[in-house]
Amino acid sequence: MPLDIPDLPLDLWIDGKPTPASDDRRFDVADPATGAVLAAVSDGSVEDGLAAVAAAEAAAAAWAATAPRERAEVLRRAFLLMQERSEELARLISLENGKALVDARGEVAYAAEFFRWYGEEAVRILGTVATAPSGQNRILVVHQPVGVAVLVTPWNFPAAMATRKIGPALAAGCTVVLKPASDTPLTALLVARILADAGVPPGVVNVLPARRSGAVVSAMLHHPSVRKLSFTGSTEVGRILLREAADQVVNCSMELGGNAPFLVFEDADLDAAVAGAMVAKMRNAGEACTAANRLYVHADVAGEFSRRLAERMSELRVGPGTAAETDVGPLVNADAVDKVDELVRSAVAEGARVVVGGDRPDRVGSYFNPTVLNDVPPSAAILREEIFGPVAPIVTFTGEAEAIRLANDTEYGLVSYVYTNDLARGLRVSEALDSGMVGLNRGLVSDPAAPFGGTKQSGIGREGGHEGMLDYLESKYIAVSW
Structure with a gap:
Protein backbone atom coordinates (compact mmCIF):
# COMPACT_ATOMS: atom_id res chain seq x y z
CA MET A 1 0.00 0.00 0.00
CA GLY A 257 8.66 -2.45 31.19
CA GLY A 258 5.75 -4.50 32.46
CA ASN A 259 4.98 -8.12 33.26
CA ALA A 260 1.27 -7.92 33.97
CA PRO A 261 -0.45 -10.72 35.91
CA PHE A 262 -4.04 -11.60 35.02
CA LEU A 263 -5.79 -13.25 37.98
CA VAL A 264 -8.97 -15.29 37.52
CA PHE A 265 -10.59 -16.50 40.74
CA GLU A 266 -12.95 -19.47 40.99
CA ASP A 267 -16.01 -17.21 41.37
CA ALA A 268 -15.24 -15.08 38.31
CA ASP A 269 -17.65 -14.66 35.41
CA LEU A 270 -15.69 -16.75 32.91
CA ASP A 271 -17.29 -15.13 29.86
CA ALA A 272 -16.21 -11.72 31.13
CA ALA A 273 -12.77 -13.03 32.13
CA VAL A 274 -12.11 -14.53 28.70
CA ALA A 275 -13.32 -11.37 26.98
CA GLY A 276 -11.07 -9.31 29.26
CA ALA A 277 -8.12 -11.59 28.60
CA MET A 278 -8.58 -11.16 24.86
CA VAL A 279 -8.33 -7.39 25.29
CA ALA A 280 -5.54 -7.41 27.87
CA LYS A 281 -3.49 -9.98 25.96
CA MET A 282 -4.24 -9.36 22.30
CA ARG A 283 -4.42 -5.56 22.06
CA ASN A 284 -1.78 -4.75 19.45
CA ALA A 285 -1.00 -8.49 19.18
CA GLY A 286 0.43 -8.45 22.69
CA GLU A 287 2.99 -5.76 21.84
CA ALA A 288 2.08 -3.54 24.78
CA CYS A 289 3.65 -2.90 28.18
CA THR A 290 0.17 -3.39 29.67
CA ALA A 291 -0.32 -6.79 27.99
CA ALA A 292 -1.41 -9.65 30.22
CA ASN A 293 1.82 -11.61 30.35
CA ARG A 294 1.07 -14.19 33.07
CA LEU A 295 -2.40 -15.66 33.40
CA TYR A 296 -2.96 -17.09 36.89
CA VAL A 297 -6.22 -19.06 36.96
CA HIS A 298 -7.76 -20.90 39.91
CA ALA A 299 -7.40 -24.65 39.51
CA ASP A 300 -11.17 -25.17 39.75
CA VAL A 301 -11.83 -23.17 36.56
CA ALA A 302 -8.48 -23.36 34.75
CA GLY A 303 -9.53 -26.09 32.34
CA GLU A 304 -12.71 -24.34 31.24
CA PHE A 305 -11.02 -20.93 31.05
CA SER A 306 -8.20 -22.37 28.93
CA ARG A 307 -10.63 -24.10 26.61
CA ARG A 308 -12.67 -20.94 26.03
CA LEU A 309 -9.60 -18.74 25.59
CA ALA A 310 -8.04 -21.17 23.10
CA GLU A 311 -11.28 -21.24 21.13
CA ARG A 312 -11.32 -17.45 20.90
CA MET A 313 -7.64 -17.26 19.98
CA SER A 314 -8.02 -19.88 17.26
CA GLU A 315 -10.69 -17.74 15.59
CA LEU A 316 -8.39 -14.74 15.14
CA ARG A 317 -7.35 -14.02 11.57
CA VAL A 318 -3.65 -13.36 11.01
CA GLY A 319 -2.59 -11.12 8.13
CA PRO A 320 -1.32 -7.72 7.03
CA GLY A 321 -2.40 -4.96 9.40
CA THR A 322 -3.87 -2.92 6.55
CA ALA A 323 -6.28 -5.69 5.47
CA ALA A 324 -9.80 -5.07 6.73
CA GLU A 325 -10.33 -8.70 7.75
CA THR A 326 -7.15 -8.94 9.86
CA ASP A 327 -7.41 -9.39 13.63
CA VAL A 328 -3.69 -9.94 14.32
CA GLY A 329 -1.04 -8.24 12.24
CA PRO A 330 2.68 -8.96 12.08
CA LEU A 331 5.02 -8.18 14.93
CA VAL A 332 7.21 -5.14 14.43
CA ASN A 333 10.23 -6.98 12.97
CA ALA A 334 11.89 -10.38 12.57
CA ASP A 335 13.86 -10.02 15.82
CA ALA A 336 10.58 -9.68 17.74
CA VAL A 337 9.29 -12.93 16.21
CA ASP A 338 12.54 -14.72 17.06
CA LYS A 339 12.25 -13.65 20.70
CA VAL A 340 8.63 -14.83 21.01
CA ASP A 341 9.47 -18.12 19.30
CA GLU A 342 12.38 -18.71 21.66
CA LEU A 343 10.24 -18.00 24.75
CA VAL A 344 7.54 -20.43 23.60
CA ARG A 345 10.06 -23.17 22.80
CA SER A 346 11.70 -22.68 26.18
CA ALA A 347 8.34 -22.92 27.97
CA VAL A 348 7.49 -26.16 26.17
CA ALA A 349 10.89 -27.59 27.07
CA GLU A 350 10.14 -26.71 30.72
CA GLY A 351 6.86 -28.61 30.66
CA ALA A 352 4.25 -26.27 29.19
CA ARG A 353 1.69 -27.68 26.77
CA VAL A 354 0.61 -25.87 23.58
CA VAL A 355 -3.19 -25.70 23.39
CA VAL A 356 -3.33 -23.59 20.23
CA GLY A 357 -0.73 -21.87 18.05
CA GLY A 358 2.85 -22.06 19.26
CA ASP A 359 4.49 -21.46 15.90
CA ARG A 360 4.96 -19.09 12.97
CA PRO A 361 2.56 -19.21 10.03
CA ASP A 362 4.01 -20.22 6.69
CA ARG A 363 3.96 -16.80 5.06
CA VAL A 364 6.20 -13.84 4.31
CA GLY A 365 6.40 -11.27 7.09
CA SER A 366 7.05 -11.01 10.82
CA TYR A 367 4.16 -13.15 12.04
CA PHE A 368 3.51 -15.41 15.02
CA ASN A 369 0.30 -17.35 15.56
CA PRO A 370 -1.95 -16.55 18.56
CA THR A 371 -0.91 -19.02 21.23
CA VAL A 372 -2.24 -20.45 24.50
CA LEU A 373 0.05 -22.48 26.77
CA ASN A 374 -1.24 -24.68 29.61
CA ASP A 375 0.58 -26.22 32.56
CA VAL A 376 3.27 -23.55 32.56
CA PRO A 377 5.54 -24.07 35.59
CA PRO A 378 5.77 -20.98 37.85
CA SER A 379 9.54 -20.94 37.33
CA ALA A 380 9.38 -20.80 33.50
CA ALA A 381 11.47 -18.14 31.78
CA ILE A 382 8.44 -16.97 29.79
CA LEU A 383 6.95 -15.66 33.06
CA ARG A 384 10.04 -13.60 33.89
CA GLU A 385 10.18 -11.19 30.96
CA GLU A 386 7.88 -9.30 28.65
CA ILE A 387 6.70 -11.56 25.85
CA PHE A 388 5.61 -8.72 23.56
CA GLY A 389 3.71 -11.10 21.35
CA PRO A 390 0.40 -13.01 21.04
CA VAL A 391 1.17 -15.69 23.63
CA ALA A 392 -0.92 -16.42 26.76
CA PRO A 393 0.81 -18.67 29.33
CA ILE A 394 -1.56 -20.11 31.95
CA VAL A 395 -0.50 -21.04 35.50
CA THR A 396 -2.88 -22.48 38.10
CA PHE A 397 -3.26 -21.48 41.75
CA THR A 398 -5.42 -22.72 44.61
CA GLY A 399 -5.72 -19.81 47.07
CA GLU A 400 -5.84 -16.03 47.29
CA ALA A 401 -2.52 -15.67 49.11
CA GLU A 402 -0.79 -17.84 46.51
CA ALA A 403 -2.27 -15.79 43.66
CA ILE A 404 -1.03 -12.54 45.19
CA ARG A 405 2.42 -14.01 45.83
CA LEU A 406 2.76 -15.26 42.25
CA ALA A 407 1.49 -11.97 40.82
CA ASN A 408 3.96 -9.89 42.85
CA ASP A 409 6.91 -12.18 42.13
CA THR A 410 8.46 -9.89 39.51
CA GLU A 411 10.71 -6.84 39.37
CA TYR A 412 7.97 -5.05 37.41
CA GLY A 413 4.84 -3.35 38.71
CA LEU A 414 3.01 -1.60 35.91
CA VAL A 415 -0.49 -3.09 35.80
CA SER A 416 -2.40 -6.10 37.14
CA TYR A 417 -5.79 -7.55 36.22
CA VAL A 418 -8.22 -9.24 38.62
CA TYR A 419 -11.44 -11.10 37.84
CA THR A 420 -13.81 -12.05 40.67
CA ASN A 421 -17.49 -11.59 41.46
CA ASP A 422 -16.65 -10.88 45.12
CA LEU A 423 -16.20 -7.09 45.36
CA ALA A 424 -14.55 -7.28 48.79
CA ARG A 425 -12.04 -9.79 47.50
CA GLY A 426 -11.45 -7.75 44.36
CA LEU A 427 -10.64 -4.60 46.30
CA ARG A 428 -8.57 -6.52 48.88
CA VAL A 429 -6.48 -8.18 46.18
CA SER A 430 -6.17 -4.91 44.21
CA GLU A 431 -4.66 -3.23 47.28
CA ALA A 432 -2.27 -6.14 47.83
CA LEU A 433 -0.95 -6.17 44.26
CA ASP A 434 2.31 -4.23 43.88
CA SER A 435 1.51 -2.35 40.69
CA GLY A 436 0.68 1.21 39.75
CA MET A 437 -2.61 0.25 38.07
CA VAL A 438 -5.21 -2.49 38.47
CA GLY A 439 -7.97 -3.53 36.11
CA LEU A 440 -10.70 -4.96 38.34
CA ASN A 441 -13.02 -7.00 36.11
CA ARG A 442 -11.66 -4.95 33.19
CA GLY A 443 -9.10 -5.87 30.55
CA LEU A 444 -8.33 -2.26 29.62
CA VAL A 445 -7.06 0.42 32.00
CA SER A 446 -5.58 3.11 29.74
CA ASP A 447 -7.46 6.41 29.85
CA PRO A 448 -6.18 9.95 29.16
CA ALA A 449 -7.99 11.14 32.30
CA ALA A 450 -6.25 8.60 34.59
CA PRO A 451 -2.68 8.52 35.94
CA PHE A 452 -0.75 5.86 34.01
CA GLY A 453 2.44 4.46 35.52
CA GLY A 454 4.03 1.76 37.60
CA THR A 455 5.94 0.79 40.71
CA LYS A 456 9.30 -0.95 41.19
CA GLN A 457 11.25 -1.18 37.92
Missing part, protein backbone atom coordinates in the same frame (compact mmCIF):
# COMPACT_ATOMS: atom_id res chain seq x y z
CA PRO A 2 1.61 3.35 -0.98
CA LEU A 3 1.95 6.07 1.62
CA ASP A 4 -0.04 8.59 -0.43
CA ILE A 5 0.28 11.36 2.17
CA PRO A 6 1.44 14.45 0.25
CA ASP A 7 2.24 16.59 3.32
CA LEU A 8 4.01 13.85 5.31
CA PRO A 9 7.49 15.16 6.22
CA LEU A 10 10.31 12.71 5.55
CA ASP A 11 13.01 14.96 6.99
CA LEU A 12 13.61 16.02 10.57
CA TRP A 13 11.07 18.51 11.93
CA ILE A 14 13.04 21.37 13.48
CA ASP A 15 11.84 24.89 14.17
CA GLY A 16 8.53 24.33 12.42
CA LYS A 17 9.78 22.96 9.10
CA PRO A 18 11.21 19.83 7.46
CA THR A 19 15.01 19.87 7.77
CA PRO A 20 17.43 17.38 6.17
CA ALA A 21 19.95 15.70 8.45
CA SER A 22 23.16 17.72 8.74
CA ASP A 23 25.16 14.92 7.10
CA ASP A 24 22.35 13.99 4.66
CA ARG A 25 22.08 10.46 6.07
CA ARG A 26 18.76 8.64 5.75
CA PHE A 27 17.36 5.29 6.88
CA ASP A 28 14.62 3.06 5.52
CA VAL A 29 11.28 2.45 7.22
CA ALA A 30 9.92 -1.00 6.35
CA ASP A 31 6.47 -2.61 6.34
CA PRO A 32 6.72 -5.61 8.74
CA ALA A 33 3.99 -7.41 6.77
CA THR A 34 6.14 -7.65 3.65
CA GLY A 35 9.56 -6.21 4.39
CA ALA A 36 9.02 -3.63 1.64
CA VAL A 37 10.52 -0.19 2.17
CA LEU A 38 7.86 2.45 2.82
CA ALA A 39 10.08 5.53 2.88
CA ALA A 40 13.58 6.81 3.57
CA VAL A 41 13.64 9.22 6.51
CA SER A 42 16.36 11.67 7.53
CA ASP A 43 18.68 10.18 10.16
CA GLY A 44 19.31 12.80 12.84
CA SER A 45 22.84 13.33 14.14
CA VAL A 46 24.17 14.73 17.40
CA GLU A 47 24.46 18.09 15.66
CA ASP A 48 20.79 17.87 14.63
CA GLY A 49 19.76 16.96 18.16
CA LEU A 50 21.50 20.04 19.52
CA ALA A 51 19.89 22.17 16.80
CA ALA A 52 16.47 20.85 17.84
CA VAL A 53 17.21 21.71 21.47
CA ALA A 54 18.32 25.20 20.40
CA ALA A 55 15.05 25.68 18.51
CA ALA A 56 13.05 24.53 21.55
CA GLU A 57 15.09 26.83 23.80
CA ALA A 58 14.51 29.82 21.52
CA ALA A 59 10.75 29.21 21.55
CA ALA A 60 10.48 28.44 25.27
CA ALA A 61 9.97 31.88 26.79
CA ALA A 62 7.25 32.95 24.36
CA TRP A 63 5.36 29.65 24.67
CA ALA A 64 5.55 29.71 28.48
CA ALA A 65 4.15 33.27 28.40
CA THR A 66 1.31 32.29 26.05
CA ALA A 67 -2.04 32.50 27.79
CA PRO A 68 -3.28 29.12 29.06
CA ARG A 69 -6.49 29.52 27.07
CA GLU A 70 -4.51 30.05 23.88
CA ARG A 71 -2.41 26.96 24.53
CA ALA A 72 -5.64 25.09 25.22
CA GLU A 73 -7.16 26.17 21.91
CA VAL A 74 -4.11 24.97 20.00
CA LEU A 75 -4.42 21.55 21.60
CA ARG A 76 -8.16 21.47 20.92
CA ARG A 77 -7.53 22.21 17.23
CA ALA A 78 -4.92 19.44 17.16
CA PHE A 79 -7.52 17.04 18.58
CA LEU A 80 -10.00 17.99 15.86
CA LEU A 81 -7.39 17.65 13.10
CA MET A 82 -6.41 14.21 14.35
CA GLN A 83 -10.06 13.23 14.21
CA GLU A 84 -10.35 14.55 10.65
CA ARG A 85 -7.26 12.60 9.59
CA SER A 86 -7.93 9.54 11.72
CA GLU A 87 -8.13 7.03 8.88
CA GLU A 88 -4.96 8.38 7.31
CA LEU A 89 -3.14 8.10 10.63
CA ALA A 90 -4.49 4.61 11.29
CA ARG A 91 -3.34 3.30 7.92
CA LEU A 92 0.08 4.86 8.41
CA ILE A 93 0.40 3.17 11.82
CA SER A 94 -0.64 -0.18 10.34
CA LEU A 95 1.91 0.19 7.56
CA GLU A 96 4.95 1.01 9.65
CA ASN A 97 4.02 -0.81 12.87
CA GLY A 98 2.08 -3.81 11.53
CA LYS A 99 -0.87 -3.65 13.92
CA ALA A 100 -4.31 -4.52 12.63
CA LEU A 101 -6.39 -1.58 11.39
CA VAL A 102 -8.93 -2.10 14.16
CA ASP A 103 -6.14 -1.62 16.72
CA ALA A 104 -4.64 1.30 14.80
CA ARG A 105 -8.00 3.09 14.68
CA GLY A 106 -8.36 2.56 18.40
CA GLU A 107 -4.89 3.99 18.96
CA VAL A 108 -5.62 7.12 16.93
CA ALA A 109 -8.81 7.78 18.89
CA TYR A 110 -6.92 7.27 22.14
CA ALA A 111 -4.00 9.43 20.97
CA ALA A 112 -6.24 12.33 19.95
CA GLU A 113 -7.93 12.31 23.35
CA PHE A 114 -4.66 13.38 25.01
CA PHE A 115 -4.80 16.63 23.07
CA ARG A 116 -8.42 17.18 24.09
CA TRP A 117 -7.80 16.28 27.74
CA TYR A 118 -4.72 18.46 28.10
CA GLY A 119 -6.42 21.26 26.21
CA GLU A 120 -8.88 21.18 29.09
CA GLU A 121 -6.15 20.86 31.73
CA ALA A 122 -4.06 23.76 30.39
CA VAL A 123 -6.40 26.25 32.07
CA ARG A 124 -6.31 24.40 35.41
CA ILE A 125 -2.75 25.01 36.57
CA LEU A 126 -3.77 26.10 40.04
CA GLY A 127 -1.55 27.52 42.76
CA THR A 128 -2.22 27.84 46.49
CA VAL A 129 -1.98 30.48 49.19
CA ALA A 130 -1.88 29.84 52.91
CA THR A 131 -0.91 31.53 56.13
CA ALA A 132 2.35 30.24 57.60
CA PRO A 133 1.83 28.45 60.93
CA SER A 134 3.83 31.21 62.63
CA GLY A 135 1.47 33.83 61.25
CA GLN A 136 4.46 35.87 60.08
CA ASN A 137 3.89 35.54 56.33
CA ARG A 138 1.86 33.96 53.56
CA ILE A 139 2.96 30.81 51.71
CA LEU A 140 2.28 31.40 48.04
CA VAL A 141 2.87 28.44 45.68
CA VAL A 142 2.81 28.82 41.90
CA HIS A 143 3.54 26.30 39.15
CA GLN A 144 5.83 27.10 36.23
CA PRO A 145 6.91 25.06 33.18
CA VAL A 146 9.94 22.90 33.87
CA GLY A 147 11.56 23.96 30.57
CA VAL A 148 12.79 22.21 27.43
CA ALA A 149 11.72 18.55 27.47
CA VAL A 150 13.23 15.63 25.57
CA LEU A 151 10.58 12.99 24.82
CA VAL A 152 11.63 9.48 23.78
CA THR A 153 8.87 7.19 22.54
CA PRO A 154 8.61 3.49 21.54
CA TRP A 155 7.40 1.85 18.35
CA ASN A 156 4.37 -0.04 19.70
CA PHE A 157 2.05 2.99 20.00
CA PRO A 158 3.70 5.58 17.73
CA ALA A 159 0.82 8.09 17.91
CA ALA A 160 -0.43 7.65 21.47
CA MET A 161 2.97 7.63 23.15
CA ALA A 162 3.82 10.86 21.33
CA THR A 163 0.58 12.68 22.20
CA ARG A 164 0.62 11.39 25.79
CA LYS A 165 3.87 13.32 26.27
CA ILE A 166 3.40 16.29 23.93
CA GLY A 167 -0.09 17.09 25.26
CA PRO A 168 0.81 17.71 28.92
CA ALA A 169 4.12 19.34 28.01
CA LEU A 170 2.44 21.93 25.79
CA ALA A 171 -0.38 22.45 28.27
CA ALA A 172 2.19 23.20 30.98
CA GLY A 173 4.04 25.68 28.75
CA CYS A 174 7.07 23.53 27.87
CA THR A 175 8.72 23.17 24.48
CA VAL A 176 9.81 19.72 23.33
CA VAL A 177 12.09 17.59 21.20
CA LEU A 178 10.48 14.24 20.35
CA LYS A 179 12.79 11.33 19.47
CA PRO A 180 10.47 8.63 18.06
CA ALA A 181 11.46 4.98 17.66
CA SER A 182 13.38 4.41 14.45
CA ASP A 183 11.02 1.57 13.46
CA THR A 184 8.04 3.95 13.41
CA PRO A 185 9.05 7.59 12.77
CA LEU A 186 6.43 8.35 10.09
CA THR A 187 3.48 8.66 12.47
CA ALA A 188 5.41 11.08 14.70
CA LEU A 189 6.30 13.23 11.71
CA LEU A 190 2.66 13.39 10.62
CA VAL A 191 1.66 14.38 14.18
CA ALA A 192 4.23 17.21 13.95
CA ARG A 193 2.60 18.42 10.74
CA ILE A 194 -0.85 18.28 12.36
CA LEU A 195 0.37 20.28 15.36
CA ALA A 196 1.82 22.92 13.07
CA ASP A 197 -1.50 23.11 11.23
CA ALA A 198 -3.21 23.50 14.60
CA GLY A 199 -1.15 26.60 15.33
CA VAL A 200 1.83 25.36 17.35
CA PRO A 201 4.54 28.01 16.84
CA PRO A 202 7.87 27.06 15.23
CA GLY A 203 10.31 25.51 17.69
CA VAL A 204 7.69 24.47 20.25
CA VAL A 205 7.52 20.90 18.92
CA ASN A 206 10.54 19.37 17.17
CA VAL A 207 10.72 15.76 15.93
CA LEU A 208 14.05 14.03 15.46
CA PRO A 209 14.05 10.56 13.86
CA ALA A 210 17.45 8.92 14.35
CA ARG A 211 19.06 5.52 14.14
CA ARG A 212 21.91 6.95 16.23
CA SER A 213 19.61 7.09 19.23
CA GLY A 214 22.09 6.64 22.07
CA ALA A 215 24.51 9.34 20.99
CA VAL A 216 21.78 11.80 20.00
CA VAL A 217 19.74 11.47 23.21
CA SER A 218 22.89 11.59 25.34
CA ALA A 219 23.99 14.84 23.69
CA MET A 220 20.60 16.41 24.28
CA LEU A 221 20.52 15.32 27.93
CA HIS A 222 23.89 17.01 28.47
CA HIS A 223 22.71 20.30 26.97
CA PRO A 224 22.23 22.80 29.83
CA SER A 225 18.85 23.95 28.48
CA VAL A 226 17.25 20.49 28.71
CA ARG A 227 15.44 20.21 32.04
CA LYS A 228 13.09 17.27 31.46
CA LEU A 229 13.30 13.73 30.09
CA SER A 230 10.20 11.62 29.50
CA PHE A 231 10.96 8.11 28.28
CA THR A 232 8.74 5.16 27.42
CA GLY A 233 10.55 1.93 26.65
CA SER A 234 12.41 -0.96 28.19
CA THR A 235 13.68 -0.96 31.75
CA GLU A 236 17.16 -1.76 30.45
CA VAL A 237 17.32 1.42 28.33
CA GLY A 238 15.57 3.39 31.08
CA ARG A 239 18.39 2.60 33.50
CA ILE A 240 20.94 3.88 30.97
CA LEU A 241 19.02 7.12 30.44
CA LEU A 242 18.64 7.69 34.18
CA ARG A 243 22.41 7.49 34.51
CA GLU A 244 22.83 9.91 31.60
CA ALA A 245 20.26 12.32 33.05
CA ALA A 246 22.05 12.35 36.41
CA ASP A 247 24.99 14.30 34.96
CA GLN A 248 22.83 17.43 34.56
CA VAL A 249 20.27 16.44 37.25
CA VAL A 250 17.52 16.34 34.62
CA ASN A 251 13.96 15.84 35.85
CA CYS A 252 12.88 12.34 34.71
CA SER A 253 9.62 10.54 34.02
CA MET A 254 10.10 6.89 33.09
CA GLU A 255 7.40 4.53 31.81
CA LEU A 256 9.29 1.26 31.60
CA SER A 458 8.24 -0.25 35.80
CA GLY A 459 8.99 3.43 36.13
CA ILE A 460 8.90 6.81 37.82
CA GLY A 461 6.09 9.35 37.60
CA ARG A 462 2.71 9.27 35.89
CA GLU A 463 1.30 10.09 32.46
CA GLY A 464 -2.32 11.03 31.88
CA GLY A 465 -4.74 12.67 34.27
CA HIS A 466 -3.95 15.90 36.10
CA GLU A 467 -0.83 14.17 37.47
CA GLY A 468 0.58 13.89 33.94
CA MET A 469 0.73 17.67 33.58
CA LEU A 470 2.28 18.15 37.02
CA ASP A 471 5.30 16.17 35.78
CA TYR A 472 6.04 19.13 33.45
CA LEU A 473 5.70 21.79 36.13
CA GLU A 474 7.97 23.06 38.88
CA SER A 475 6.47 24.31 42.14
CA LYS A 476 7.77 27.72 43.22
CA TYR A 477 7.25 28.85 46.80
CA ILE A 478 7.08 32.61 47.47
CA ALA A 479 7.19 33.83 51.08
CA VAL A 480 5.32 37.11 51.20
CA SER A 481 3.84 39.42 53.83
CA TRP A 482 0.97 41.82 53.31
